Amino acid sequence: MIKTLVIAPYPGMVELMKKYRLEQSDLDIDIEVGDLEKGLEIAKRSEELGYDVIISRGGTASLIQQHISIPVVHIDVTGYDMIRVLTLIKGMEDKAALVGFPNICQGAATLCSILDLHIKTISINSGSEVKEHLLQLKSEGYSVIIGDVVTVQAAEQIGMQGILITSGKESIMEAFEEAKRIYALFSSIRKESNLLLQTLHQLPYPIALINHDYKIQECNDRFKREIEVDPLLQDTSISGLLKRILQEGVSDSITTKIGNKIITVHGFLVGDTDNCAVLVFQRSHFGSNSEEAIFVKTNIPHTPLVGSSEFVQSTKKSIHSLTTSNRPVLIIGEPGTGKETLTETIHAERYGSNSPMVIANCDQVTEHDLDNLLESSTLQETTFTLVLKNIHLIRPTLQQHLLTTIKRIPTKASIISISEIRMGDQIEKKQFSHDLYYQLAELTIRIPPLKNRKGDIDALVQSFITELHTTFGKETVGIRSDALEKLKTYDWPGNINQLRQAIGELTFHSQGIFIEVTEVERLLSEYQRDDDVKKEEPVIPLHGTLEDMEQLIIQKVLDQEGNNQSKAAERLGINRSTLWRKLNK
Numbered sequence: 376m377i378k379t380l381v382i383a384p385y386p387g388m389v390e391l392m393k394k395y396r397l398e399q400s401d402l403d404i405d406i407e408v409g410d411l412e413k414g415l416e417i418a419k420r421s422e423e424l425g426y427d428v429i430i431s432r433g434g435t436a437s438l439i440q441q442h443i444s445i446p447v448v449h450i451d452v453t454g455y456d457m458i459r460v461l462t463l464i465k466g467m468e469d470k471a472a473l474v475g476f477p478n479i480c481q482g483a484a485t486l487c488s489i490l491d492l493h494i495k496t497i498s499i500n501s502g503s504e505v506k507e508h509l510l511q512l513k514s515e516g517y518s519v520i521i522g523d524v525v526t527v528q529a530a531e532q533i534g535m536q537g538i539l540i541t542s543g544k545e546s547i548m549e550a551f552e553e554a555k556r557i558y559a560l561f562s563s564i565r566k567e568s569n570l571l572l573q574t575l576h577q578l579p580y581p582i583a584l585i586n587h588d589y590k591i592q593e594c595n596d597r598f599k600r601e602i603e604v605d606p607l608l609q610d611t612s613i614s615g616l617l618k619r620i621l622q623e624g625v626s627d628s629i630t631t632k633i634g635n636k637i638i639t640v641h642g643f644l645v646g647d648t649d650n651c652a653v654l655v656f657q658r659s660h661f662g663s664n665s666e667e668a669i670f671v672k673t674n675i676p677h678t679p680l681v682g683s684s685e686f687v688q689s690t691k692k693s694i695h696s697l698t699t700s701n702r703p704v705l706i707i708g709e710p711g712t713g714k715e716t717l718t719e720t721i722h723a724e725r726y727g728s729n730s731p732m733v734i735a736n737c738d739q740v741t742e743h744d745l746d747n748l749l750e751s752s753t754l755q756e757t758t759f760t761l762v763l764k765n766i767h768l769i770r771p772t773l774q775q776h777l778l779t780t781i782k783r784i785p786t787k788a789s790i791i792s793i794s795e796i797r798m799g800d801q802i803e804k805k806q807f808s809h810d811l812y813y814q815l816a817e818l819t820i821r822i823p824p825l826k827n828r829k830g831d832i833d834a835l836v837q838s839f840i841t842e843l844h845t846t847f848g849k850e851t852v853g854i855r856s857d858a859l860e861k862l863k864t865y866d867w868p869g870n871i872n873q874l875r876q877a878i879g880e881l882t883f884h885s886q887g888i889f890i891e892v893t894e895v896e897r898l899l900s901e902y903q904r905d906d907d908v909k910k911e912e913p914v915i916p917l918h919g920t921l922e923d924m925e926q927l928i929i930q931k932v933l934d935q936e937g938n939n940q941s942k943a944a945e946r947l948g949i950n951r952s953t954l955w956r957k958l959n960k
């Protein structure tokens with residue numbers, strides 16, 4: 376049974392409804408009387424009471440329709456209704472006019488001319504026009520007004536006779552039929568949209584529809600549970616994505632950090648006119664913590680390469696040509712020479728700062744981590760750079776697996792490997808896979824230590840001073856030229872990293888606008904003292920295999936003992952023949 380509520384704009388309709396509802400086996404009909412605002416009040420209550428359809432007439436039906444979501448069936452004024460009312464006034468002597476909405480007036484005018492009735496018809500577009508027309512008609516000598524409830528009430532208020540156009544059996548039966556049709560149509564649409572809505576809520580991803588005002592129009596339960604709205608809408612890469620979708624209509628994906636989660640957001644446009652951006656959120660397997668074996672870095676800094684050395688100048692040129700290809704790059708350099716900075720610059724030039732970098736710490740990764748990398752659906756759709764950090768420290772047993780993994784990486788990604796050492800020796804000793812090396816080192820960039828490109832010191836120092844001035848509000852804005860020259864006399868074993876730290880210390884302690892030569896001298900003599908102490912300390916290398924380390928220790932002791940094998944064997948606690956065997960492996 377279709378639960379139906381009739382909101383009758385005038386009491387007379389109730390009786391007629393009661394009479395004909397008995398014939399309706401599909402409709403369970405309740406009837407209430409209420410015109411305009413009162414009718415709307417009843418309709419709003421009915422929404423909570425679970426009615427399927429509302430039937431009403433004229434202005435009341437239109438008003439209800441604007442405010443509630445239940446389908447509203449209009450009782451039309453039919454030709455029969457018009458003939459009935461026109462016949463009613465046929466014998467009247469008084470001047471009569473009909474005031475009503477165009478749907479009534481047009482039919483009425485035609486009928487009046489067929490029936491040869493002299494009835495003026497005035498068409499109105501809103502209820503507020505009624506009173507003015509009635510006063511005009513009254514001044515012209517009209518005393519009878521035909522119309523709907525609003526018109527008739529207004530006429531009676533100013534002393535005119537109002538005659539209501541009532542609805543007859545035909546209009547009412549037609550409304551009942553329409554109620555059944557509309558209910559059937561709404562049920563199938565509702566069923567379909569309920570299914571879609573349920574699908575939206577059941578999907579294992581947070582989903583949101585964002586409108587042109589950048590507000591969330593709709594979202595699923597998962598979105599409400601998992602995504603914090605404020606950081607989301609404040610994220611610059613998300614607002615850039617929304618702008619591209621809503622203004623240019625493009626579909627796109629980005630990976631970004633929202634709160635403490637790395638998330639890939641796929642976005643596309645839906646709708647024709649009031650269109651919305653749909654955002655689908657996919658959480659990455661990987662976090663953003665650089666201590667993890669594999670982590671994702673977003674909002675990549677795009678640091679310009681500074682310096683006048685030949686290395687910087689030629690690298691700048693080759694980076695430009697790298698942007699057009701995805702070819703794997705191997706960057707080799709001592710600690711602190713700027714390998715990671717250069718990696719970021721190549722990535723940003725190739726894909727832009729908004730694309731993520733997936734960084735694998737090769738000294739920590741396991742087979743499982745590499746499998747996760749391939750399975751991560753977040754990375755399938757995204758353009759990213761896979762950075763293989765400390766590639767020289769990858770375990771030999773994992774090298775074949777890494778080779779298989781990188782061959783299956785999506786074509787939209789590229790690989791940059793970072794090594795602190797040239798790996799020629801390791802390859803020769805079969806400690807590093809030849810195949811893997813040539814797969815990774817299609818292009819090799821060797822970053823010289825800072826001591827071999829002192830020409831870059833001027834530009835680096837200036838860039839660090841500027842950075843410290845703007846970031847920490849330091850007063851120091853420059854360095855005296857003799858102080859700068861002094862910096863160039865030192866070899867910087869910690870490379871750019873150490874230089875950066877030195878400038879930080881100098882500006883921190885500096886009292887003036889310029890860093891003075893005396894301040895540099897004081898700092899460099901401290902550095903020199905530390906270096907001398909380090910030289911005295913035996914260095915135990917932690918790279919390579921146990922066997923490699925053993926060889927280096929034996930060599931060091933031999934050096935210190937002036938190549939005297941007996942003394943070296945004695946210090947190492949082994950006999951001479953064991954030492955000889957170890958040296959000739």
Ligand SMILES: Nc1ncnc2c1ncn2[C@@H]1O[C@H](COP(=O)(O)OP(=O)(O)OP(=O)(O)O)[C@@H](O)[C@H]1O
Nearest residue numbers: 679680681709710711712713714715716871872875
């Ligand atoms: N072109 C450059 N302009 C300004 N600063 C730079 C540049 N290159 C490197 N740096 C700075 O030098 C420091 C070391 O750089 P980076 O971390 O890239 O070196 P790295 O070789 O990767 O170091 P590590 O081997 O210790 O990981 C960083 O603080 C970085 O900001």
